Amino acid sequence: MSRFEIDRRVNSSRSQAWEVLADLDGWAAHAPNLSESRVIQGAGGGAVRRCYNNAGKGWSETCTLWEPGRRYVMEVDTSDYPYPIRVMRGTFSVDDDGAGCLVKLRFDYEFKYGIFGRVLGVMARPMLTHTCKRLLDSLETEMLSRSLGTPQGVA
Numbered sequence: 001m002s003r004f005e006i007d008r009r010v011n012s013s014r015s016q017a018w019e020v021l022a023d024l025d026g027w028a029a030h031a032p033n034l035s036e037s038r039v040i041q042g043a044g045g046g047a048v049r050r051c052y053n054n055a056g057k058g059w060s061e062t063c064t065l066w067e068p069g070r071r072y073v074m075e076v077d078t079s080d081y082p083y084p085i086r087v088m089r090g091t092f093s094v095d096d097d098g099a100g101c102l103v104k105l106r107f108d109y110e111f112k113y114g115i116f117g118r119v120l121g122v123m124a125r126p127m128l129t130h131t132c133k134r135l136l137d138s139l140e141t142e143m144l145s146r147s148l149g150t151p152q153g154v155a
Contacts, residue, residue, distance in 0.1 A: 001087065002111075002121050004128055007104040008136045012143040014101040017094045018069050020142045021103060024049050030138035033131050049074070057082035061090075070094065084112045084120060103139065105132055 010017055020026075024047060028034035034051055041048040045066035052058040059081045065073040071093030078085055087110040095102045107128070111117030 001108050002118075004107045004109070004125065004132070005104065006129070006132045006136065007102055008140060009097055009100055009102055010140050010143050011100040012140075012147040014094050014096050015069060016146045017101045017103055017143045019146065020139055021092050021094055022068075022072065024063070027051070030135055030142065031131075032134045032138075044068070044072075053082055055082070064089075065091075084117065086110045086112045086117075103136065103143075105136070 020030075024039050025037065027049070028037040028051070031037070033053055035054050035056065036050075036052040038050055039047050040050045040060075042063075045063055047063040047066075049061045049063070050058055051061060057080075060077045061074040062077070063072055064075045065071070071091060074090045074092070076085075076088035076090075078088060081088065087108070089108045091104075091106040091108075093104045093106075095104070109121070111121045111124075113120070
């Protein structure tokens with residue numbers, strides 16, 4: 001299993017950052033690779049979210065861990081996932097960090113196709129890094145706007 005982790009220190013309270021990070025319906029507003037995301041069942045632990053990429057291909061994700069105010073885990077149902085990945089799990093967390101907080105994204109994944117898949121994984125890493133940096137930029141903007149009390153989407 002491969003792992004990709006990225007984090008960002010944000011000048012926001014943990015609770016305000018959590019509100020943004022834990023908005024499962026609003027994830028597509030921040031993820032540059034998504035055109036839509038919506039919870040189709042449940043809430044918190046056990047919630048099922050349907051996501052669509054920019055090409056309109058969709059898949060489902062299930063929340064398998066929900067620790068309010070701290071972290072959650074989304075397991076991707078890869079049976080209809082539009083990428084050559086056998087296993088995909090995202091862990092999204094926020095922790096106190098001095099006057100602000102630390103937002104962390106972790107993805108555990110396994111590509112299909114054995115050794116060829118591992119090569120694909122190495123080749124995909126720069127794209128994943130770029131996408132996650134853009135995702136964190138957008139999340140941070142929203143977190144900061146809430147910290148400052150400005151309308152959402154205005155920084």
